[in-house]
Amino acid sequence: MAKREAPEINAGSMADIAFLLLIFFLVTTTMDKDTAFLRKIPKKVEIPENIIIEVEKKNVYKITINNKQAMQVRDSILPVTEIENLHKRIKHFYQVNKGLRFGSFNTEYPYYSYATRESIDAGIAEAETALSAKEALPDTDPNKEVQVEYANNLLDEWFKKDAVYRVFAKAEVNKNKRNIEMPEIDIKAHVKIEPFIGTDYSAYVAIQSEIQKALMQMRDAESMELFGMTYSSMLKYYQQNALEQTPIVKQYKERLDLLETLYPERIIEVNPKK
C-alpha cells in the first residue's frame, strides 16, 4: 500500500489571526491618562480690608456645599442625588436673558448688552483719548505711572473685544447681515463656589465638573451654529498643537477666544468655612 504522509498544515492564515488579535486589543485597551479641570487663581492684589465690593445678587450664581456634602444652590437645596442637573441650572443662569433687551430682562439673572461695530469703534477712540490725556500729565505727578498703565489696559481690553467681534462677524451665519450685534453677558456675572473645610474632594470636583459641562455645552452649541464644528474639537486640536504657528492653529485660537468671550468661565472659589 502507498505510504501516506500527513499533509503540512497551511499556516498562511496565521498572520490574519495575529492581526485580528492585535487590532482587537488595540481597540479595547484603555489607558489611564492624567486628566484634570484647569483653573486659574486670581492674581494677588492688595485691597484694604475695609473696602467691600458689592456685587448685585442677580450676577452671582452661588453654590454652597457643607461638610456633609449637602448643597445649596442660589435659594434652593439641591439633594446630592440631583447634582447631575446642576449644569442645566447653570446654563439657564447664563442664557435666560440672552437676546433680550432692556426692559424685558428677567431681573433675577445677569443682563446682556450688545456690541456693534460703532460701539467698539467709539470705545477704542475714547480709550485712546483717555490714554493720551494720561500720558500728557506732567512727570511730576506721582500717580502718572499707575494711571497710564490703567488706561493702557483699558485700551487693550477694547482691542481684544474688537478682535473677537471681527471673528464673530466673519462667521458663516453672519456674513450677509448688517449691523451685527455680539451678545455680551454682564462682566460681573459669575459662579461662586463656597465649600467648607471638610467638603469631600469628590463632591467639590463634581461641582467643577457640572460647571465645565455647562460651559462646554453652551460653547459647543454656539460653535456649531457659527462655524459648523464643536468648541471641544477645536480646543483639543489647539492644545495638542499649541506651539505650532500654522494658519489653522491661529484660526482655531481666534475662534476659541470668541467662544470664551461669549460664555466666559468666571468661577470664584471662596476660601472654605470651618
Added chain:
Amino acid sequence: MSKFKSNDKKAAPAINTSSLPDIVFMLLFFFMVATTTKDIDPMVKIDNARGEGVVDLTPFKQRSEVDFVYLGAPIKGDASKFDKGIAVQFDGILPENGINYIIQWKDMKYANKPSGYTIAKEEVVTCFKADEEVPVGILFDARKLLQDNDYNSIAYGAQEKGTGREYRIDNN
C-alpha cells in the same frame, strides 16, 4: 509478514513555525503601545474623583508645564503622623510639614526647568491628584500659598466619568 504495517517509524510532521515571529512581534508591539511608563511610585492611596469634560494633560506633560501633587492616606507607615491622616506627596517624598512644603518644591522645580524654557511662572500648572475623600480645606491652604507666590494655574485631577456612571459622593 503481517498485512498491517506498524506506524512506529512514521514521525509526526513538523509544525510550521514561520509565523511564530509574527505572534511574538504582535505581543511585543501590544505591550509597547499599551504600557504607560510610571513617573513615580505612588506613596499615597488615591481613588480618583469622577468628572465630565476633563482636559487631557498629556500635551502639558510633554511640554513639562505641569507638576503633580498627590494627596491621600499613606500606603505605608502611620497615617496618624500626618495632619488629619492625609499625606501629601511631592515627587518621591512625603514631607512632614505636608502642604506647606509646596512653595519650596515649586520654586525648586521651576528653577530646574531645562534651559530655553520660556513659560511664565504663573502658567505652570500645579495639578492636585487627591483621593476622593480628601477634605478640600487642605487644597485651599495650598491655593493660598500658590497665590501668594504667583503660581496662578492649578488643576483638579479627576477621571472621566463614563456614561451613566454617577459621581462618587459619599454623603453620610
